[in-house]
Structure formats: structure tokens, C-alpha cells
Amino acid sequence: MTDSKRPTLMDVAQAAGVSRALVSIVMRDAAGASAATRERVLEAAAKLGYRPDSRARMLRSGRTRLLGVSFSTSHAFHAEIVDAAYAAAGLRGYELALSAVASGRSEERAAEALLDWGCEALILISSTLGNETLAAYARRVPVVSLLREDVGETVDSVSSDDRAGIRIAVEHLAGLGHRRIVHVDGGTAVSADRRRTAFREEMTRLGLEPVVVPGGATEEEGILAGGLLGASTPTAVIAFNDRVALGILESLRNGGKSVPSDMSVLGYDNSHFARLSYVQLSSVSQDGPVLAAEAVNRAIDRAEGTATPSRMVGTPHLVGRRTTAAPGAAVAT
Amino acid sequence: MTDSKRPTLMDVAQAAGVSRALVSIVMRDAAGASAATRERVLEAAAKLGYRPDSRARMLRSGRTRLLGVSFSTSHAFHAEIVDAAYAAAGLRGYELALSAVASGRSEERAAEALLDWGCEALILISSTLGNETLAAYARRVPVVSLLREDVGETVDSVSSDDRAGIRIAVEHLAGLGHRRIVHVDGGTAVSADRRRTAFREEMTRLGLEPVVVPGGATEEEGILAGGLLGASTPTAVIAFNDRVALGILESLRNGGKSVPSDMSVLGYDNSHFARLSYVQLSSVSQDGPVLAAEAVNRAIDRAEGTATPSRMVGTPHLVGRRTTAAPGAAVAT
DNA sequence: TATGTCTACTAGAACGATCTATACGAACTT
DNA sequence: AAGTTCGTATAGATCGTTCTAGTAGACATA
Numbered sequence: 263m264t265d266s267k268r269p270t271l272m273d274v275a276q277a278a279g280v281s282r283a284l285v286s287i288v289m290r291d292a293a294g295a296s297a298a299t300r301e302r303v304l305e306a307a308a309k310l311g312y313r314p315d316s317r318a319r320m321l322r323s324g325r326t327r328l329l330g331v332s333f334s335t336s337h338a339f340h341a342e343i344v345d346a347a348y349a350a351a352g353l354r355g356y357e358l359a360l361s362a363v364a365s366g367r368s369e370e371r372a373a374e375a376l377l378d379w380g381c382e383a384l385i386l387i388s389s390t391l392g393n394e395t396l397a398a399y400a401r402r403v404p405v406v407s408l409l410r411e412d413v414g415e416t417v418d419s420v421s422s423d424d425r426a427g428i429r430i431a432v433e434h435l436a437g438l439g440h441r442r443i444v445h446v447d448g449g450t451a452v453s454a455d456r457r458r459t460a461f462r463e464e465m466t467r468l469g470l471e472p473v474v475v476p477g478g479a480t481e482e483e484g485i486l487a488g489g490l491l492g493a494s495t496p497t498a499v500i501a502f503n504d505r506v507a508l509g510i511l512e513s514l515r516n517g518g519k520s521v522p523s524d525m526s527v528l529g530y531d532n533s534h535f536a537r538l539s540y541v542q543l544s545s546v547s548q549d550g551p552v553l554a555a556e557a558v559n560r561a562i563d564r565a566e567g568t569a570t571p572s573r574m575v576g577t578p579h580l581v582g583r584r585t586t587a588a589p590g591a592a593v594a595t
Numbered sequence: 596m597t598d599s600k601r602p603t604l605m606d607v608a609q610a611a612g613v614s615r616a617l618v619s620i621v622m623r624d625a626a627g628a629s630a631a632t633r634e635r636v637l638e639a640a641a642k643l644g645y646r647p648d649s650r651a652r653m654l655r656s657g658r659t660r661l662l663g664v665s666f667s668t669s670h671a672f673h674a675e676i677v678d679a680a681y682a683a684a685g686l687r688g689y690e691l692a693l694s695a696v697a698s699g700r701s702e703e704r705a706a707e708a709l710l711d712w713g714c715e716a717l718i719l720i721s722s723t724l725g726n727e728t729l730a731a732y733a734r735r736v737p738v739v740s741l742l743r744e745d746v747g748e749t750v751d752s753v754s755s756d757d758r759a760g761i762r763i764a765v766e767h768l769a770g771l772g773h774r775r776i777v778h779v780d781g782g783t784a785v786s787a788d789r790r791r792t793a794f795r796e797e798m799t800r801l802g803l804e805p806v807v808v809p810g811g812a813t814e815e816e817g818i819l820a821g822g823l824l825g826a827s828t829p830t831a832v833i834a835f836n837d838r839v840a841l842g843i844l845e846s847l848r849n850g851g852k853s854v855p856s857d858m859s860v861l862g863y864d865n866s867h868f869a870r871l872s873y874v875q876l877s878s879v880s881q882d883g884p885v886l887a888a889e890a891v892n893r894a895i896d897r898a899e900g901t902a903t904p905s906r907m908v909g910t911p912h913l914v915g916r917r918t919t920a921a922p923g924a925a926v927a928t
Numbered sequence: 929t930a931t932g933t934c935t936a937c938t939a940g941a942a943c944g945a946t947c948t949a950t951a952c953g954a955a956c957t958t
Numbered sequence: 959a960a961g962t963t964c965g966t967a968t969a970g971a972t973c974g975t976t977c978t979a980g981t982a983g984a985c986a987t988a
Contacts, residue, residue: 270945481868
């Protein structure tokens with residue numbers, strides 16, 4: 263049913279009565295063809311429905327103008343990042359090759375597929391690969407780690423300053439008058455350690471007692487953590503991320519507490535659902551899309567040989583919504 | 596910093612003291628090499644860190660063993676489908692090439708990228724392309740439309756029976772004793788029309804009055820719809836999807852109604868968050884992952900020429916959780 | 929001894945593009 | 959009139975594989 267073979271340069275050349283090389287020139291829109299023939303060739307190409315075979319093109323030219331991005335199907339916010347990456351890559355004339363880490367598919371597998379495809383650089387989103395593995399990839403092509411730091415000398419990293427994020431969070435709540443602030447941590451999640459210690463340090467810096475409650479990365483764990491909150495009678499919680507915050511909100515709601523009058527809840531990530539009208543979760547934003555664009559630009563700069571490995575750390579900012587207020591404040595309507 | 600050129604067949608051949616062709620035979624693990632040389636070649640390849648260049652391989656062999664999948668970064672459930680598709684493709688020795696439709700990136704753009712890459716078949720998830728466009732693609736390679744029907748003669752489709760899904764939903768609620776059931780529809784979303792008319796027909800079949808309230812595809816629209824519910828004093832709602840159901844739940848909660856005693860709420864999609872402990876949303880499941888596997892197998896069968904275009908319609912099933920019960924039932928604990 | 933059939937291997941032509949080198953006029957110098 | 963330059967066009971090599979056709983040697987058969 264399908265046309266057994268797609269048209270090639272040769273077919274177009276014959277149709278237009280010129281050589282293959284000239285058609286190539288026209289298709290790449292390089293110098294060396296007159297306006298008249300250019301038009302004739304384009305016309306023939308359009309009539310045949312010709313599209314250059316990118317594999318052949320890549321093979322010969324060496325340049326693929328392809329950026330490999332590995333992401334996870336289980337992290338919703340990766341989608342937002344991929345979205346932004348497409349935009350940034352498009353601006354510089356690059357295409358993205360996506361490879362997902364999925365159920366039966368490891369990050370190594372995903373990355374190696376990208377390598378086999380001839381990507382000129384790799385962008386790994388919240389990678390969990392060991393530094394030796396990363397270095398091995400970096401020996402082949404430039405590698406940019408997005409939202410994961412401490413990645414070795416040879417690998418670029420674009421991440422968000424977790425310490426600053428936590429500082430902003432603590433200062434926001436302390437500024438509202440809170441004294442008993444609890445951190446529900448991220449358990450074994452990627453940047454959980456960093457945020458936990460940052461929390462301890464910031465709190466002690468302000469002369470407050472840092473209470474940490476074990477949490478995780480999902481709503482379920484937020485609910486569990488919500489139940490453990492009472493012990494220290496806090497007036498505010500900083501959650502590891504928005505999903506955990508959502509669980510905490512639910513747990514408080516079930517316990518008959520109202521937010522923010524009985525308890526302020528602050529999320530992290532400023533994810534899509536934090537913005538929903540009925541959630542209105544105050545949250546620390548890492549500006550994922552901005553970081554994604556930055557990562558893409560690094561990757562391209564490295565691929566084009568105009569840069570050496572570097573690390574960039576973005577500063578998060580606070581997005582205040584309805585779940586944080588002065589302790590005991592009247593319920594927002 | 597990066598090795599300027601990766602090793603090729605030639606390099607391995609020289610290192611092992613054999614011809615390129617023989618190395619090729621070993622790498623593909625085809626017949627025609629002795630066990631001894633086979634081992635010698637593999638050793639040399641490993642030492643050099645050789646990986647076959649998939650572009651060159653594809654170019655020459657014609658076969659890419661590549662399935663193109665287009666998905667949207669803005670639909671969370673596409674991730675689940677991609678996940679399942681990877682597994683199914685892996686079983687048959689195929690790789691997936693992903694191309695996202697994102698902010699500045701149309702579905703045409705995404706699909707054409709996949710075509711340029713030499714995919715042997717295309718799987719389009721909830722495509723919004725016109726049938727002429729689909730047919731044009733189908734002239735090049737087999738195309739399978741996933742979760743979108745009415746797609747023309749030349750295109751395969753794997754979808755879910757919306758009519759059956761709605762029937763199951765209506766029967767579930769009617770079986771529990773509900774008489775006044777409302778459907779909050781999907782507005783302009785893909786299968787909204789189908790579900791709406793199915794609802795009307797099923798309700799009248801049971802001698803019940805079919806009340807439809809305008810909705811949409813997101814939580815926000817669910818909240819709005821929730822406010823419009825009171826007019827007809829229903830005891831149960833069938834939402835267009837889980838996100839809308841979540842909005843309805845929220846709206847009911849704000850109005851002081853309790854679920855399911857005052858109102859039963861039924862979602863559609865059985866999405867990830869419907870399963871969360873604090874949501875426990877009853878929902879009609881389309882078995883997305885199962886359909887995905889089916890789509891992959893169709894695509895491969897078509898690509899290998901062992902099948903002609905066909906349409907398959909999966910039957911959804913009901914997943915009962917905590918948000919549906921007999922009218923006036925005691926609140927579940 | 930001649931013939932055939934294996935197995936293990938190789939040379940060289942593809943695949944569809946790009947790139948380098950070169951040819952051919954026409955126009956412009958000198 | 960001969961030499962130079964320029965714009966346009968082409969032949970043929972090349973990228974890293976796979977594939978076809980064929981060779982060389984071992985061994986068995988007639």
C-alpha cells in the first residue's frame with residue numbers, strides 16, 4: 263500500500279534535468295545555483311514529494327544538528343522541560359532526539375540510543391548515572407546534566423541552587439512571623455540531602471530549631487508525613503516538592519486544620535498543578551523551562567566547540583499563593 | 596576534549612586482522628564466522644569501544660527497526676502510553692523514536708521529523724491531524740492512530756469503545772440506584788462528542804432523563820461545572836475525564852457536599868492520580884498501556900508487510916473506588 | 929583424479945546524501 | 959588576443975555500514 267521507495271536526490275535531479283550535486287545545493291540552500299534553476303529544482307522536488315533522508319545527510323556531513331535528551335516518563339515535570347528544550351533548540355536550528363527512561367529501560371540504555379543516533383550532545387534530565395558513566399559519555403560527546411549537580415569535571419551542569427531555594431523558603435515563612443517551621447524531606451530523592459541540610463543550616467542561622475520529618479517525592483508520602491506533623495506543633499511546613507505538599511494539604515484537611523490559618527504549607531517546583539485555582543499552592547520555583555533553555559544553549563555551544571565544560575546554578579524564586587500567610591491569619595476567601 | 600572520531604568497522608577489522616565484512620557479520624551475529632574469529636573480533640571491538648553507527652546501518656540495510664511515536668508534552672497520560680510502547684517494541688526487537696508536539700511545534704512537524712528519520716511505521720497518540728494529512732503519511736509508511744478513530748481507510752486505528760465506556764458508567768450508577776445522573780462533557784476535546792451522545796442514548800434507553808452540563812478537559816473546568824450541577828439536583832455525575840472529576844470533587848467539597856453520600860462522582864481514564872489514596876476516584880479505565888502495546892504490534896505487523904490496515908476497538912472497564920456508592924449511603928471511612 | 933559441497937572469509941558495489949575538485953562559458957582585464 | 963575572474967554546473971570520491979558474488983581451502987564422493 264505504501265510507496266515502496268521514497269524519492270531520492272537522483273529522482274529529483276532527473277525530473278529537473280540537472281545533476282544530483284546541484285539538487286543538493288538547492289536543498290541545503292547553499293551558494294552555487296542560479297535563481298532560475300533553483301526554482302525549477304524546488305518545483306520538481308515538491309512535485310515528487312521529496313524529503314532529504316536525514317540519515318544519509320548525517321552520515322556524509324558528520325553534522326547531525328541533533329541534541330539528545332533523556333527524560334523520564336514517570337516525572338511529570340520533565341514534560342515541561344522537554345517542551346522548553348524544543349523551543350530553545352529550534353531557535354538555533356537544532357532538532358531534539360528524545361529517549362525516555364521507562365519501566366524496563368535504564369538510563370544507560372536511553373543514553374546509548376542517543377549516542378548511536380549520532381547526537382552532537384547529550385542533555386540528561388535529573389540523571390542518576392554514576393560519575394564514571396557520565397565521564398565515559400563525555401569522552402564521546404559533550405554532556406550537559408540538567409537539575410543534577412556534582413557531576414565531575416568533564417560534564418556540564420545546569421541546576422538550581424537548592425540552598426538558595428530553601429533559604430528563600432525559610433525567610434519567607436520567618437518573615438511572616440513563623441517560628442516553628444518543619445521540613446518534610448524528600449527521602450532518597452535526588453536533591454533531598456542538599457535541601458535537608460540547607461534547611462538545618464538556615465534555621466539555625468535564624469536561631470530557630472530545625473525539625474525534619476521524613477517524607478518522599480509523592481502525595482502518598484505527603485499524607486503520611488502530614489500525620490507526623492502534630493508532634494512538634496509547627497505553624498508552617500516546607501515540603502520537598504509540590505506533590506508532597508499536596509499530600510500534606512490533604513492530610514491537614516482530613517484532620518480538620520485549615521490552611522493557611524492553622525498551618526502554612528510551602529511547596530517546591532511550582533509545578534503545573536500548584537497553579538490550579540483550587541490548589542493555589544505557594545511554591546519555590548526552579549524555573550525549569552529557563553534552565554532547560556540554558557542547558558540547550560550550553561550543549562550547542564559545547565558541540566560547536568566554542569565552550570568548555572562549565573556549571574551554571576540558577577537562583578530559584580518564591581511564588582506566593584494562598585497556602586502561606588502569617589500564623590493565625592484569617593482564612594483567605 | 597571529546598574523541599574527535601568514533602571507531603568504525605574498519606578500525607575493528609584492522610585491530611582483529613580481518614576484513615570489514617567479517618566484522619559486520621560478527622556484529623550482526625549472522626552466520627559465516629568461526630567461533631574463534633568471532634571471539635577475537637568481539638574482543639577487539641570491546642577494546643576499542645566500538646558501537647555500530649546506526650545511521651550508516653539504516654542507510655544501507657533499508658531496515659531501521661524504528662517505530663516513530665508522536666506524543667504531546669501537555670497530556671500527562673501520554674507518558675504512561677509511551678512507557679508501555681517501549682516495553683512492547685522491545686519485545687519484538689524494535690526501538691522507538693519519539694517526537695513531541697510541544698508549544699511551538701505542530702503535530703505535522705513532529706510526524707515529519709519521524710518520517711525523515713526513516714521510521715518504518717508511525718504511531719500517533721490522540722492525533723488531531725486531518726484525514727488527508729494522515730492519508731498522505733500513510734502513503735509513505737504504515738500509520739497507526741492511537742485513541743483517535745474515524746481516521747480513513749488507509750490508516751490503522753487502535754481506540755477505546757467510548758460508547759461501551761459510557762454504557763458501563765451509566766449502568767454502574769443506575770445499578771447503584773441512581774436516577775438523576777448528569778454528564779459533565781468534554782467540550783471540544785477529541786472524543787467528547789462521542790461520549791456525550793452515547794450518554795444521551797444510554798440514559799434514554801434506561802428511561803432516564805439525560806442531563807448534560809458543559810465541561811472541558813481540566814480541573815478548572817470541572818470546578819466551574821461543579822457549580823452548575825445543583826440546578827438538576829442530581830445524585831451522580833459522570834465526568835468527561837479524571838481531571839474534570841477532580842475539579843468537580845473540589846467544587847462539591849467547597850459546597851459542603853460529601854462524596855459519595857450526597858453525590859457519586861465517576862471519572863474516565865483511570866489516570867495515575869485517580870489511584871492516589873486520598874482521591875480514590877472511581878473511574879472508567881481505557882487500559883491505555885494495553886492499547887499502546889496493541890498499537891505497537893499493529894505497527895510492526897504492518898511494517899513487516901504481514902497485515903493490512905485494520906481498526907481495533909478495546910473495551911473499557913470500570914474501576915470502582917470510593918467516590919461512587921448508592922445514593923444516600925453512609926460515608927465510607 | 930576430477931568433481932562437488934561445505935565452511936570461512938573477502939573484495940567491491942551499493943545506500944543517499946555531501947564535498948572537493950574541476951570544467952565551461954561569459955564577462956572583464958590588460 | 960590572451961589571460962583572469964566569476965558564476966553556474968557536474969563528476970566522482972566519500973561517510974560507515976550491509977550485501978552480493980565470489981575465492982580458497984578442506985573434505986567427501988564418484
